[in-house]
Amino acid sequence: MHFSQRAYLGHMSRRAFLSGASALAFAAPLAAREYRGGIPWEPNAAVPPEPFDPSARFLTADERSFVTAAVDRLIPADDWGSASELGVVDFIDGQLAGAYGRGDIYYMEGPFEDGLPTQGYQAQAPALLYRQAIADIRQGLADADQPDFIELSPEDQDTLLMALSEGESDLEHTDGKTFFDTLWQNTLEGYFGDPVHGGNRDMEAWRMIGFPGARYDYRPWIDHGGKPLDFEPVSVGGRLVQ
Amino acid sequence: MTRIMPEREVVVVGFGWTGAIVAEQLTEEGMDVLALERGVWRDTSTDYAVNNAQDEVRYRYRDELFEDLSRETLTFRNESDQKALPMRMLGSFLPGTNVGGSGVHWNGQTWRFLPSDFQARSHNVERYGEDALPEDMTIQDWGVTYDELEPHYDRFEKLCGIAGKAGNLNGETQEGGNPFEGFRSSEYPNPPMDMVASPLKFADAARELGYNPFPGPSANMSRAYTNPLGVQLAPCTYCGFCEKYACGNYSKATATTTILPALMRRENFTLRTGAMVLRVEKDGQNTRATGVTYITDEGEEVFQPAQMVVLCCYITHNVNLLMQSGIGQIYDPETGEGNVGRNYAYQAMSGASVFYDDFAVNPYVGAGALGMAIDEFNGDNFDHTGLGFVGGGYIATWQTNGRPIESHPVPDGTPKFGAGWKKAVRDNYNHTIGVGAHGAVMSHRGNYFDLDPTYRDAYGRPLMRLTFDFKQNEIAMSRYLTEKVAGIANAMGGREVSVSNMKVPYDIAPYQTTHNTGGHIMGETPADSVTNKYNQSWELPNLFLMGAGNFPQNPGYNPTGTVAALAYHSMAAVRDQYLRNPGPMVQA
Numbered sequence: 001m002h003f004s005q006r007a008y009l010g011h012m013s014r015r016a017f018l019s020g021a022s023a024l025a026f027a028a029p030l031a032a033r034e035y036r037g038g039i040p041w042e043p044n045a046a047v048p049p050e051p052f053d054p055s056a057r058f059l060t061a062d063e064r065s066f067v068t069a070a071v072d073r074l075i076p077a078d079d080w081g082s083a084s085e086l087g088v089v090d091f092i093d094g095q096l097a098g099a100y101g102r103g104d105i106y107y108m109e110g111p112f113e114d115g116l117p118t119q120g121y122q123a124q125a126p127a128l129l130y131r132q133a134i135a136d137i138r139q140g141l142a143d144a145d146q147p148d149f150i151e152l153s154p155e156d157q158d159t160l161l162m163a164l165s166e167g168e169s170d171l172e173h174t175d176g177k178t179f180f181d182t183l184w185q186n187t188l189e190g191y192f193g194d195p196v197h198g199g200n201r202d203m204e205a206w207r208m209i210g211f212p213g214a215r216y217d218y219r220p221w222i223d224h225g226g227k228p229l230d231f232e233p234v235s236v237g238g239r240l241v242q
Numbered sequence: 243m244t245r246i247m248p249e250r251e252v253v254v255v256g257f258g259w260t261g262a263i264v265a266e267q268l269t270e271e272g273m274d275v276l277a278l279e280r281g282v283w284r285d286t287s288t289d290y291a292v293n294n295a296q297d298e299v300r301y302r303y304r305d306e307l308f309e310d311l312s313r314e315t316l317t318f319r320n321e322s323d324q325k326a327l328p329m330r331m332l333g334s335f336l337p338g339t340n341v342g343g344s345g346v347h348w349n350g351q352t353w354r355f356l357p358s359d360f361q362a363r364s365h366n367v368e369r370y371g372e373d374a375l376p377e378d379m380t381i382q383d384w385g386v387t388y389d390e391l392e393p394h395y396d397r398f399e400k401l402c403g404i405a406g407k408a409g410n411l412n413g414e415t416q417e418g419g420n421p422f423e424g425f426r427s428s429e430y431p432n433p434p435m436d437m438v439a440s441p442l443k444f445a446d447a448a449r450e451l452g453y454n455p456f457p458g459p460s461a462n463m464s465r466a467y468t469n470p471l472g473v474q475l476a477p478c479t480y481c482g483f484c485e486k487y488a489c490g491n492y493s494k495a496t497a498t499t500t501i502l503p504a505l506m507r508r509e510n511f512t513l514r515t516g517a518m519v520l521r522v523e524k525d526g527q528n529t530r531a532t533g534v535t536y537i538t539d540e541g542e543e544v545f546q547p548a549q550m551v552v553l554c555c556y557i558t559h560n561v562n563l564l565m566q567s568g569i570g571q572i573y574d575p576e577t578g579e580g581n582v583g584r585n586y587a588y589q590a591m592s593g594a595s596v597f598y599d600d601f602a603v604n605p606y607v608g609a610g611a612l613g614m615a616i617d618e619f620n621g622d623n624f625d626h627t628g629l630g631f632v633g634g635g636y637i638a639t640w641q642t643n644g645r646p647i648e649s650h651p652v653p654d655g656t657p658k659f660g661a662g663w664k665k666a667v668r669d670n671y672n673h674t675i676g677v678g679a680h681g682a683v684m685s686h687r688g689n690y691f692d693l694d695p696t697y698r699d700a701y702g703r704p705l706m707r708l709t710f711d712f713k714q715n716e717i718a719m720s721r722y723l724t725e726k727v728a729g730i731a732n733a734m735g736g737r738e739v740s741v742s743n744m745k746v747p748y749d750i751a752p753y754q755t756t757h758n759t760g761g762h763i764m765g766e767t768p769a770d771s772v773t774n775k776y777n778q779s780w781e782l783p784n785l786f787l788m789g790a791g792n793f794p795q796n797p798g799y800n801p802t803g804t805v806a807a808l809a810y811h812s813m814a815a816v817r818d819q820y821l822r823n824p825g826p827m828v829q830a
Contacts, residue, residue: 035283035513039506045288049300074659080668100304107311107330109697115327118320120751122327158660165658184659185303192646193299209671211606211646214296216491217479218607226439228602228672236297 049236052198058096058127066134067092069150071187073157080208081201083187091190091199092183101127114175117167123178126186133179136171137164196237206233244535244543250276250512253534253548255519255563256555258343259802260788260809262497262505263398264552266471267813269508271821278517278536278546281340286498290346290488292481298647302486307347308332309339309556313518314699316558320711320747322575322688328697328705333751335758336486337556341515342498344556344756345802349485349610349642350461350494352404353799354395354807356621357388357424362684362795365622366632374632378687379715380585381632381795385766385775385828386811388424394810395803396427399459402495403467403475405611406430406459420456422617435464435478440603440675441614444639447733453616458638459803460611461495471504482643484610494610517544520701521567522551524782531785537701550784550824557791561691561761562706570772570781573690575709581772583691585760586710587796590635590681590720592744594727595651596736598673605672606644613640619726620798621682631719635681635798637727646671654740677731679723681744682798683759686713691761711748720744757801759793764808767830774828776820777812783826786812 059067071083071092083089095101103125115122123129137160138148149157163169164180171179190199192206194214200206206213212231221229252268254261257279265275284290300306309332317326338344358365362381366374375381408426409419434457437445445455462478469475478493492499505511516539523532523545533547553560564570564582571580615638617623626632643649651674652666694707712720724743731739745752765771768780777792779785788809790801819827 033283033515033517035506035515036511037507037509039285039503040283041285041288046291046294047289048294049297075664076661078661078664080664103312103330105305105310105312107315107328109328111696113325113327116320116324118747118749118751119318119327120329120333120749121331162658188647188650189299189303192650193303194297196297197299206646208668209646209650211644211671214293215606216292216296216481216483218481219477219479221604221607222436222438222480224439224602224604224607226601226603229604229607236294 049194049196051196051237052090052094054090054094054198056094056097058101059093059130063130063134064089064093065150066138067130067183069157070161070183073154073161074184074187075191081204083191085201086191086204087199087201088187088190091193091197092186094198095186096127096130101125121178123174126182129174129179129182132173133171133176136173140171194237195235203233203235244545247544247546249533249547249549250274251548252276252550252552253278253546254552254554255534256343256553256559257341257497257513258338258554258556259345259497259806261343261554262501263806263809264554264788264813265511266501266505267810267817269505269511271817272510274510276512276514276546276548278519278534279341279513279515280518282515284340284342284346284498286488286490286492290490292490295487295490296481296483298645302645302648305332307338307340307486307488309337312700314701314705316706316708317694317697318708318710318750320709322709326694326707326709329750334749334754335756336753337558337756341502341513342496345496346488346498347486348461348496348802349640351611351640351800352399352402352459352461352803354424355388355797355799355804356422356623358622359797360384360386360388369622370626370632374626376715378713380685380687382765382770384794385764385771386808391804391807391811392425392427394807394814397810398803398806400431401469401471401500402461403432403463403469404430404459404461404495405432405435405457405464407434407457409456418456420615420617421454422620422623430459432464432467435460435462435609435612437614438604438607438612438641439601440641441612441639443675443734444677444730445614447730447735448614448616450733451730453618455614455616458611458613458615458640460609462609462611463493469500471501473500473503475499478609480607480609480612482606482608482645485642518701519563520703522553522563522569522785524567524569529782531782550786552786552788554788557758557761557789558706560787560789560791564762564772565691565693565706566703569779569785572692575687575690578687581763581770583761585685585763585794586689586691586708587683587685587759587793588710588748589755589757589796590683590712590716590744591678591754592681592720592724592727592742593676593678594724594731594739594741595653596675596677596731596734597653597670597738597740598675598736600673602672603641603675604644605641605649608641608643610642611640612642613638619723629718629722631715631722633682633684633715633719633798635679635719635723637677637679637723637730639675639677644671651676653738675734675736677727677734679720679727680798680800681716681720681723683712683796684715685760685795688713712744712746717744717746757790757796759790759796759801762787762791763794764792765794774826776815776827777808778820778827780826780830784824786816788812
């Protein structure tokens with residue numbers, strides 16, 4: 001086995017394990033993963049972040065409209081950009097199209113039950129959670145002769161989101177609070193995460209709060225004494241990402 | 243068809259902190275050691291490069307350094323009469339995987355336990371009487387004393403280059419250190435880290451209230467350091483990516499940065515990765531372990547015979563391996579019989595936030611163990627008479643990070659989301675100091691591991707089942723500590739203070755701390771424990787278990803210092819006694 005393949009072995013999913021796909025990709029004699037007599041090292045073996053791929057999409061156009069409207073209520077525009085203006089919808093869509101959305105490293109075996117509030121995430125994989133929840137919410141509005149979510153007033157959108165967050169909205173196929181919590185968490189990730197993943201456009205969210213990003217040496221400023229510091233942020237993808 | 247490998251002298255299962263310590267100690271003794279790691283090889287310069295490491299989405303929220311639950315997880319419930327459901331995503335705690343284990347992503351807060359912590363039952367009974375301990379509290383003495391562990395704490399601190407200030411040097415109290423700690427045979431190998439402004443504000447307030455603040459003991463380097471194995475560490479750059487991240491700068495002591503550069507060169511050491519151990523095998527008479535069976539990433543089953551087996555996995559996996567292997571009796575809380583899975587404990591976390599108008603915290607100038615602490619309310623450092631609980635915890639301000647997905651504090655009353663929330667984040671991000679209480683959890687009859695009847699892992703084995711909740715002792719203890727936290731927070735000169743009590747019932751979703759303990763506890767007799775004081779299985783004397791699974795209950799400190807000291811203590815006994823006469827080192 002080539003050492004540069006090793007990153008992928010670490011997160012080989014249950015699916016790959018069970019299907020035997022790994023055996024095709026990584027067939028190797030036992031001794032290949034034996035280390036003896038020194039530190040294994042070879043040049044250029046670092047594993048950089050996977051850059052955002054704008055062509056990786058999971059959401060349908062209607063679902064994207066829903067997510068756009070919802071995340072812009074969670075983080076609306078003011079002097080600083082809204083969630084969607086900073087790329088949060090692109091971030092979420094890209095995440096749902098990949099390993100995260102599929103739940104590759106999560107335990108996704110049944111039986112699925114709702115569980116107690118203390119028992120954590122009990123929904124299907126995140127991509128399916130989004131699909132089921134959005135469909136259920138839209139169907140619920142239609143059944144109540146309400147306008148579609150994206151047509152609701154901002155106040156009504158907030159009321160609906162708040163009800164989901166409080167666990168007061170029963171959805172037919174999945175858990176409303178789990179959906180809200182997941183959407184909120186993903187929104188924070190897209191808004192405040194490194195722009196290399198598709199959100200936080202131009203590092204605007206970092207500028208808004210004064211977070212300098214992927215800097216790694218603050219020794220000259222340890223003794224700041226409570227005075228604000230002012231750094232230009234940087235990304236793990238470099239200063240000019242996006 | 244199982245492949246059978248040639249026998250080795252020692253097989254180590256799991257290659258994190260304790261696996262590396264065990265392998266280093268036994269190869270130094272000339273033993274032939276094979277380590278089996280389920281994950282992959284990882285090293286600092288390639289895998290944790292400084293221009294990749296500071297990525298919150300990738301590491302914290304996509305779990306790059308954490309274990310893959312699709313392969314195995316556990317099920318969870320608060321009480322025995324509930325139905326346990328699988329932990330489908332990581333939340334409350336974050337066990338690691340790959341070479342280096344969970345120690346790769348620790349903060350580096352490196353404490354010693356108090357001498358009285360090791361006599362949790364006898365000490366409390368002697369001071370407060372039998373009635374002070376509730377009937378369902380199953381705490382017990384460790385079978386090992388602080389004095390026995392002291393040289394091994396010292397050895398680990400020198401291996402890591404821990405930065406700190408002694409408070410008790412050979413019985414003499416030292417200005418500026420923790421006056422409550424057990425004796426130290428020598429000063430810390432490195433001076434305390436340089437403090438940023440927030441911990442100094444905490445220390446000023448604590449001092450005004452009559453407490454004795456001291457610098458938190460830190461495995462983040464306060465200066466360049468060469469350890470006794472000849473391995474060099476670099477000064478910490480205060481980048482604020484420690485806990486949940488790997489250090490790309492060789493500035494945080496981990497197995498990877500302190501032991502592996504020396505160990506990997508030894509010809510009598512072999513590491514095999516991609517080897518997921520499924521069970522420990524034993525002979526037909528149930529007198530000794532004969533080796534381990536593992537499965538490779540390609541799905542091949544392999545039997546690895548060994549003369550001595552050392553389990554060095556995260557505690558959940560050590561306990562699970564005992565259960566899957568039929569070693570010992572699984573604990574039954576109804577009858578109190580069986581010791582495997584008994585006395586699971588955790589940590590009682592609470593805190594307060596102090597909000598300022600002008601004072602700039604600059605939270606990103608931080609390090610995992612950069613902080614000031616007080617120990618007045620830990621262990622039995624204060625009189626518990628009439629308080630209705632035993633145990634305690636330290637109180638500290640650590641300035642560990644400003645990572646904004648995880649850390650964007652807002653005052654009480656802030657809207658959950660929307661424009662008001664956004665403004666509050668903007669106003670408070672650079673102006674909030676956290677004060678935390680890090681509390682003990684005593685063991686109780688209702689908190690334990692056993693096997694789940696419904697759910698299975700990717701290898702077809704039943705999942706382990708965790709039943710846990712905070713009991714009255716911990717609730718009262720944590721409330722008491724949190725009042726002390728609030729007292730200090732209110733003295734820190736902010737605009738307002740928000741207090742966060744420990745959340746009850748215990749919820750497995752929000753991150754609290756990766757300090758799970760118990761399940762294969764140590765003790766004085768086989769009747770009340772899985773291992774003797776040397777981490778040696780009572781049942782199979784050539785089987786050893788390392789890690790916080792040995793803790794009979796969890797004191798109010800971070801566990802790694804004690805986990806490592808126990809491993810060194812065990813290995814010293816193996817080298818001095820066991821190898822000459824490989825049998826039980828404590829007669830039952």
